Amino acid sequence: MIPVCEPTLKGNELKYVEDCIKTNWISSAGKYIKLFEEKFSEFCSTKYGIACSNGTTALHLALESIGIKKGDEVIIPDFTMIATANAVIYSQARPILIDSEDKTWNMDPKLIEEKITDKTKAIMPMHTYGHPCDMDKIKNIAEKHDLKIVEDAAESHGALYKEKKTGSIGDIGCFSFYGNKIITTGEGGMIVTDDEKIAEKARLLRNHAFTKPRFIHNELGFNYRMTNIQAAIGLAQMENADQLVESRINNARLYNELLKEVEGITTPPEEDWAKNVYWMYGVLVEKEFGVKKEELMEKLKEKGIDTRSFFYPMHLQPIFQEDDERFPDTKGNYPVSDMLYEKGLYLPSSSSLTEEQIKEAVEKIVEIKNGK
Ligand SMILES: Cc1ncc(COP(=O)(O)O)c(C=O)c1O
Known part of the structure; x- marks a missing residue:
């Protein structure tokens, strides 16, 4: 089976993890945390x-x-x-949904302003x-209405909006390093920012809001610490970061080329102003393909190619259909989002994918289209 995604751990990952164990530094204290934070913020060009x-x-x-609180x-x-919606709810604020645009599959900036009220405090664009x-359009709206921008860059390590890395454009950028991410620590995350006050606050809240004297707490904090072992893997990943990103892009170029002639498959977007890093190589299965998305996914699985469906939109999530005062605004009509779910799937996308594997995946797609 060609998996949808697997980590690429071909550098110093093992060496650095071994160092953590041999030196007994396995908790969230230890040198790798700071080193990883430095390298990753440098990669994003943030302070x-x-x-x-x-x-x-x-x-x-x-x-x-950034001080989001109840009722915001x-x-x-x-x-x-x-997770994008849940994080808002964890802060006792209300997620307000925006439909996607056809051309990038991302939040449609044209639809934002009509949803702004005097309670709106932030916009969280996600780089799908x-x-x-x-981002220029989103930044203009945020400036006009005095809103913060928190980028959900969980899927876009290394992607560029014009000349800037995603995660570095708004007030804060948030990354995931889950096992399927372009840069991974197994489980893990990071926020990046240029704002010293936000950074200080985040460091405080990450660690139970410990102050001096210890065990006196003035704020409600969390244990959101990363371990030295995770950071050790992260540092090793950063030594190959550009390569891990470029491999995803090369995969996409080959897929695009091979799928060009396959009628009924829409390949992923890339606007002139964008560098897409193709975390996942997503395609839309159109009517003209002749086989529906679910059937294509099933048949590909039988032929040894793993795929995943696109996201199930927030307004369709069973939890968000419930009558619950924590999320009163999660219903409604979001036609582009519905369309993406109806047609979208992603193909094997690991950075370690070989040319042969990509060719094999496309051959199987063509076979299925031809009724084999
Ligand atoms: C857009 C987006 N936001 C947030 C997350 C959450 O990241 P994690 O799984 O590391 O908590 C993910 C994870 O895949 C994601 O795709």
């Missing part, structure tokens, strides 16, 4: 990096660090992974599958 336990806690920490509204895409959002 500060604050490592944490996963991408979801990065989002929550970011919202807490935070604008998020409808088409995302549920590695393609950046149209």
Whole structure:
């Protein structure tokens, strides 16, 4: 089976993890945390990096660090992974959904302003599958209405909006280093920012809001710390970061080329102003393909090619259909998001994927189209 995604651990990962164990530094104290934070924030061209336990806690920490509180509204895409919405709810704020745009699959900036109220405090654009959002438009709206921008860059390590890395464009960028991410620590996350105050606050809240004297707490903090072992893997990943990103892009180029002639498959977007890093190589299965998405996925599995469906939109999530005062605004009509779910799947996308594996995946797609 060609998996949808597996980590690429071909550098100093083992050596650095061994060092943690041999030196007894396995908790969240230890040299690798700072080294990883420095390297990753440098990679994003931001001043500060604050490592944490996963991408979801990065989002929550970011919202807490900019002072999001009960009753606030935070604008998020409808088409995302549920962690974006959940982080808002963990901060007792309300997620407000925005439909996607056809051309990038991301939050449609044209639809944001009509959802802004006097309770709106932040916008959380998410760079879907590695393609950046149209950030100038989102920044203009945020400036006009005095809103913070928290980028959910969980899927877009290394992607560029114009000349800038995703995660470095808004007030805070949030990353995930889950096992399927372009840069991974198994589980892990990081927030990056240029704002010293936000960085300080995030460091404080990440660690139970410990102050001096110890065990006296003035704020509600969390244990969102990353371990030295995770950071050791992260540092090794950073030594190959550019290569890990470029491999994803090369995979996409080959897929694009091979799928060009296959009628009914829409290949992923890349706007002129964007560098898509194709975290996942997503395609849309159109009517003209002749076989529906679910059937294609099943048949590919039988032929040894693993795939995943696109996200299930937030407004369709069973939990968000419930009558619950914590999320009263999660229903409604989001047609582009529905369309993406209906047609979208992603193909094997690991950085370690070989040319032969990509060719094999496309051959099987063609076979299925031809009824074999
Ligand atoms: C867009 C988005 N946001 C947040 C997350 C959450 O990251 P984690 O699984 O590390 O908590 C993910 C994870 O895949 C994601 O895709």
